[in-house]
Amino acid sequence: DSPWGVGFPGWHLECSTIARETLGDSIDIHAGGIDHIPVHHTNEIAQSESLTGKQFSQIWLHNNHIKVDGRKMSKSLGNIITLEDIISRGFSPMAFKLAILSKHYQTEGNFTWEILEAAQARLNHWRDYAVLRHQTHDTLEDDDDKDEQDDSVSLLAGRQALVEKLNDDLDTPGALALIDEIFSKLDHTPLDKIHRQSLVQFIDEIDEILGLDLAESTPDITDDLKRLIIQRRQARAEKNWEESDRIRDELLQAGVAVRDTPSGSIWTWK
Structure with missing residues (x-):
């Protein structure tokens, strides 16, 4: 009463x-x-x-709410998906976070395993860019080259643009598209023209704001593996393709993939 x-x-x-x-x-x-x-x-x-x-x-x-395959998530329908379910299928929890961020918080979401696969692929792609910070330098080979300076400016400007996107009613889809756009510019930039500190700062900004742990999930390789990459580079210069392939396979066994580009070899974690 x-x-x-x-x-x-x-x-x-x-x-x-x-x-x-x-x-x-x-x-x-x-x-x-x-x-x-x-x-x-x-x-x-x-x-x-x-x-x-x-x-x-x-x-x-x-x-808004998230549906599963277009249906409401509920115990009665037996379609509740837990984080443990996602991990058991080999997906990173960060991929799930990225999938959620790809929709505006006010928009109804829909979870499918195909959407999660796309988010995992996007995350892996971003991690490939993150490891470039271990293979670049703070001083560019030619500081007078305007294109390369433009790429560094783009990375620095991207940090502020990212904040502006989120200031616009937490526009996370716009923020992710912006990151895609900035990273894609690095595809056409020689490795020795990417300014390391600018890249580090941009990755740190992504991690601080979106919490994707790009830096933590992409550590540097060991000195022994770096020596193998140098040996492979020498083998390729000598056109010793058999030795080059042998070292490549040894690196793969250690979880490191090497991609050859016009500007040199780039490694990524597998």
Whole structure:
């Protein structure tokens, strides 16, 4: 019983109380599903603002739902997919994160294994760019070359452009497309023309904002493996293709793939 009649504390009151206890009378950002707008969040606002007389939340982020193969995810349908399920199929949790980020938070999402495969391929591609930081230098071979300087400027400008995309109502699809565009420019840039520090800063910015662990997941190779790459380069210069192939296979056994380009050999993790 209460002075106003029979009732019981609901989860609306619980959330208002926890928010006020941990964050204060007014909070910056409150997130939740779109289904919470008409009841739960409306009740939170009414309770909190009646008590404090202050605006409860400055910003509301209401995310849409994710379906599985076009159907609602539910236990009754038996189509709930856990992170353990994803990992057991050989996918990285970061690929799942990338798949989620590829849709705007207000747009209804749809999970399929094909979408996750595409996200994993995209993640692997970005990791291939991330390992280039171990194969580049802080000083360009020709600092007067405008094209190469433009590539470095593009990487640096990309950091700010990435923030601007997310400042636009968390436009994560736009941010991912921007990263694709900037990385694609490196495809046409010789290795010795890529400015290492600019690339490192751009990768760090991606990791800090999107949490994809590109740097952590792409460590440098060992000195022994580097020596093998140098030996293979020498074998190719001498047109000793048999030795070159032997070293390539040895590197593959160690989890390192080598790709030959006009500007030299580039290694990536397999």
